[in-house]
Amino acid sequence: MNNVVSQNIIRFVLLILLQSIVLNAINFLGYINPYIYVLFIILFPIKNNRLLFIFLSFLLGLTIDLFIDSGGIHAAACVTIAYIRPVVLKFVFGMVYEHQTIKFSATEFGQRLTYFSVLIFVHHLILFSLEIFNSSKIILIFKKSLFSSIFTIILCLLITILFSRKKR
Amino acid sequence: MQQILNFLIRHKTFLVFLLLLSLSLFLTIQSHSYQKSKFINSANIITGGVYGITNNISVYIDLKSENEILLEENTRLKSVLYNTNQENLTDLYRHATDANQRYKITPAKVIKNSYSSTNNYLLINKGQRDSIAQDFGVISSKGIIGIIDNTSNKYARIMSVLNTNIRVNAKLKKTDHFGSLRWNTESPEFVQLIDIPIQAPVKIGDTIVTGGRSTIFPKNIPIGKVDSFKIDDTENSYEVNIKLFNDMTNIGHVYVIKNLDANEISTLNNLDE
Numbered sequence: 161m162n163n164v165v166s167q168n169i170i171r172f173v174l175l176i177l178l179q180s181i182v183l184n185a186i187n188f189l190g191y192i193n194p195y196i197y198v199l200f201i202i203l204f205p206i207k208n209n210r211l212l213f214i215f216l217s218f219l220l221g222l223t224i225d226l227f228i229d230s231g232g233i234h235a236a237a238c239v240t241i242a243y244i245r246p247v248v249l250k251f252v253f254g255m256v257y258e259h260q261t262i263k264f265s266a267t268e269f270g271q272r273l274t275y276f277s278v279l280i281f282v283h284h285l286i287l288f289s290l291e292i293f294n295s296s297k298i299i300l301i302f303k304k305s306l307f308s309s310i311f312t313i314i315l316c317l318l319i320t321i322l323f324s325r326k327k328r
Numbered sequence: 329m330q331q332i333l334n335f336l337i338r339h340k341t342f343l344v345f346l347l348l349l350s351l352s353l354f355l356t357i358q359s360h361s362y363q364k365s366k367f368i369n370s371a372n373i374i375t376g377g378v379y380g381i382t383n384n385i386s387v388y389i390d391l392k393s394e395n396e397i398l399l400e401e402n403t404r405l406k407s408v409l410y411n412t413n414q415e416n417l418t419d420l421y422r423h424a425t426d427a428n429q430r431y432k433i434t435p436a437k438v439i440k441n442s443y444s445s446t447n448n449y450l451l452i453n454k455g456q457r458d459s460i461a462q463d464f465g466v467i468s469s470k471g472i473i474g475i476i477d478n479t480s481n482k483y484a485r486i487m488s489v490l491n492t493n494i495r496v497n498a499k500l501k502k503t504d505h506f507g508s509l510r511w512n513t514e515s516p517e518f519v520q521l522i523d524i525p526i527q528a529p530v531k532i533g534d535t536i537v538t539g540g541r542s543t544i545f546p547k548n549i550p551i552g553k554v555d556s557f558k559i560d561d562t563e564n565s566y567e568v569n570i571k572l573f574n575d576m577t578n579i580g581h582v583y584v585i586k587n588l589d590a591n592e593i594s595t596l597n598n599l600d601e
Contacts, residue, residue, distance in 0.1 A: 177378070226375050231358065231359025231372050232355030235351075239348045
């Protein structure tokens with residue numbers, strides 16, 4: 161149990177530092193930035209206290225907001241995906257989720273890809289809608305969220321593959 | 329009562345979610361309005377400290393180009409200095425050390441820069457203890473950067489010209505037709521000048537400078553040059569697209585300008601109302 165807690169604390173701090181120092185300075189093609197820190201929410205243990213989980217996600221988003229001066233947009237996006245995560249898990253993993261026995265490193269690649277993509281795209285859509293906050297620029301919102309999502313999904317998958325322990 | 333409590337307990341996750349979501353939306357909306365974003369900003373010890381440390385490391389990469397920029401500015405200032413008459417020179421020195429000077433300039437280093445979102449902010453390593461406060465102007469050797477909007481003890485946050493909330497008074501250099509500077513979020517190289525009266529002789533390539541009508545910036549600080557212009561929807565003013573002199577994606581050293589008469593001018597203006 162302690163192992164899981166400390167692992168998540170370290171992941172929380174590392175992802176925030178990585179995001180704010182390295183990744184926010186990428187600006188690929190002028191506006192595409194990956195938001196890797198959602199990996200914390202994606203990989204949070206399934207068996208959890210939902211209240212604590214939602215609160216932690218809020219804290220994560222708020223810290224990122226502090227770093228990049230964006231008001232509360234990251235916090236809003238994080239809270240939302242933390243809230244809808246069980247629904248997405250049920251939709252993607254079906255029966256396995258009902259029994260609460262998922263190990264992300266042991267899931268099929270296709271399932272993992274769908275799970276990551278849904279959460280990351282929802283997160284980015286909320287993020288950019290709130291950031292731009294202008295219905296006349298809806299094309300720009302979709303464009304930004306699509307391209308940034310693709311970037312984030314690829315990086316997230318790479319990171320999970322790199323850092324997964326092969327115990328099978 | 330029992331039923332209300334039961335309801336609350338049953339839906340506690342949803343209620344917490346709603347509470348946190350509305351809190352973050354509140355913070356977001358606050359950050360969209362100028363001078364209200366007090367709570368969440370990067371001018372605090374933790375984030376400022378982290379950016380300060382990383383900047384200490386990354387600053388070595390830019391040393392060469394920074395030096396070139398400083399050298400360029402030095403050359404320009406020297407040429408101004410040596411091309412003035414000797415009698416005026418003493419005058420110039422006297423002005424610089426005048427007890428009645430109007431502006432106080434503080435150098436600062438940018439430790440965090442952003443230009444890809446819709447509301448961009450920069451962070452500098454000078455704060456309240458260097459007597460920097462809200463509404464001071466910030467310029468670089470090439471032109472304007474932004475306005476200080478939040479300070480902590482050691483750090484200050486600048487609202488960049490690349491921010492949808494910014495309003496700067498600006499004018500044509502050759503005439504005194506003035507307008508208001510905005511940003512339409514499309515490119516970090518261009519800003520827009522609106523409300524220039526149609527009588528103004530705008531030409532492509534004209535220089536745009538600050539107007540000096542507000543207490544934030546002195547007069548005639550360069551901003552950029554006219555890239556294109558068109559008549560706006562009301563048909564009695566121009567909308568001018570300006571290419572900035574500054575490369576906003578690469579900013580190292582900046583100067584913070586304090587208008588020593590700002591208090592006096594604003595009290596006078598308030599008397600009027």
